[in-house]
Amino acid sequence: MMGYVSYLSFFLTLALIYGIATMGLNMQWGFTGLFNAGVVGFFAIGGYAYAIVIGPDRPDLVGGFELPFVIGLLGALAFSALAALIVGLATMRLRSHYLAISTFGIALTIQLVALNFESLTAGNLGLIGLGRPLEDAFDTPLGFNLFYLGLMVVATLVVYGALQLILHSPWGRVLRAIREDEEAAISLGKNVSRFRLEAFVIGCSLMGLAGAFYVGSIGYISPFDFLPIVTFQIWTMLILGGSGNNRGAILGAIVVWGVWTSSGWLISTVLPPAWQVRGAASQVILIGLILVLTLLYRPRGLIGERVTVSSGAKLNDR
């Protein structure tokens, strides 16, 4: 019984972490129409920045500053924001699929850097033995898992609340207008490049924050955690949940992560060992299937966006 509770809390922890990254993508795609196909790259930067800031000192590696958990989170936010600023300044002039292709390439590059920059990331070995916050205060894994889940619930609520304030303000209204018709937004005096860059940087910082929480929950980091499939999972979470709505983003993250983990469990228990590698490929197909079916039959997702964006323009009947 305790095993199930422990596992469930670990499952929900990861689902909420992906939910934070999905909210970041929602700001970019759901509101501004920015096609970021390199989500995992910023997730990775946040994860590595966190690992390097909080990790133990290792004589043969750069970094390992042994700083507190919170400083690690701030480091993750700062480095992913900086990376997003550089990428954004270089790519924000690109439209839709061109932006998608370049961000996809950038994420692959980031993963290759993590794999090969051994003096910083320890290459394919990854960084292990990263202390988890207040780990020693708990006698059992269950205790820590419940504590960390509580932390993620708080983090999700804080991120959600902070985003609601800015997305449903005149600022968010301009983002929606840019998504709807960029040229019309420019003709109305809006500095579209500035808004696009802001949405890109804030969104990517949240992906970086999620990366830090991810590493914080498992206590190690490996470049093989940052393959393109993560980007597709997060996209599927957003599309299934409902692009343009942060509650949808969180719900989508829980549902898609549930499908992913339960299908993984099913494959490992039902299939004979010789078939398991092939079986794992079907998980990826399943994610693609959810994405396509949602787009075909429920393009607005489980919870669609509201018609009125800004709280100042709400009318009584909606």
Next chain:
Amino acid sequence: MLSVRDLHKRFGELRAVDGVSFELAKGGITGLIGPNGAGKTTLFNTLCGTIQADGGEVELDGTRLDRLPAHRILHAGLARTFQIPRPFPEMTVLENVMIAPLNQPGETFWNAWFRRGTVASAERRIRERAMEVLEFTTLAHLAGEPARSLSGGQKKLLELARVLIAEPKIILLDEPAAGVNPALMEVLVDKIVSLNRQGITFLLIEHNMDLVMSVCDPVMVMAQGAMLCVGDAETVRNDPRVLAVYLGEAP
């Protein structure tokens, strides 16, 4: 107030705008006519900075518009509407208008976190003003509807409402009457004339000659990228060069 000097725009071999110069006096409604392909919309796009001119100057009350990025043009006082209306389709009519006022404090995201009182009171004022503009353009009853559900004529009115709230000095209308039913067109013309009386200058591209002849003075005629002639409606109508470009050269 608006002076255009020797404006050029080429697309490859095509001289879409070929050395156009004109002056608009404050407070007028100027018509811009000419056959399809004369370069009227390209001229508009060049004035608004949507298209970068190859040469020439555009000046509005002493400000050089041709040196400004496209998003600063409205700040300088020049607004435009589109030939095919471009409201934000998935946003409500009210929000389409509320987005347009310039320099809103809430457009800075940290203000939405740290100066919520300022943003909220600005929003109340903007909303009040937006409802007035919607009343004026007869769209108030549609405030909560998504803009995509409006008729063609209502979309034209919405575009007018949207630029009005930004308080421009001059409004460029690209075919305001196209695709608008006659009843709504009367409303539209009525609104343009009444705004003009309040001091807003208009420049409009139009193919509907009844409209041009009844409200525009002067009328400018463009053909093949150049300004062919300028004059009051009567003069332009009887100019043999104008007849020639519309009906083909006389044999």
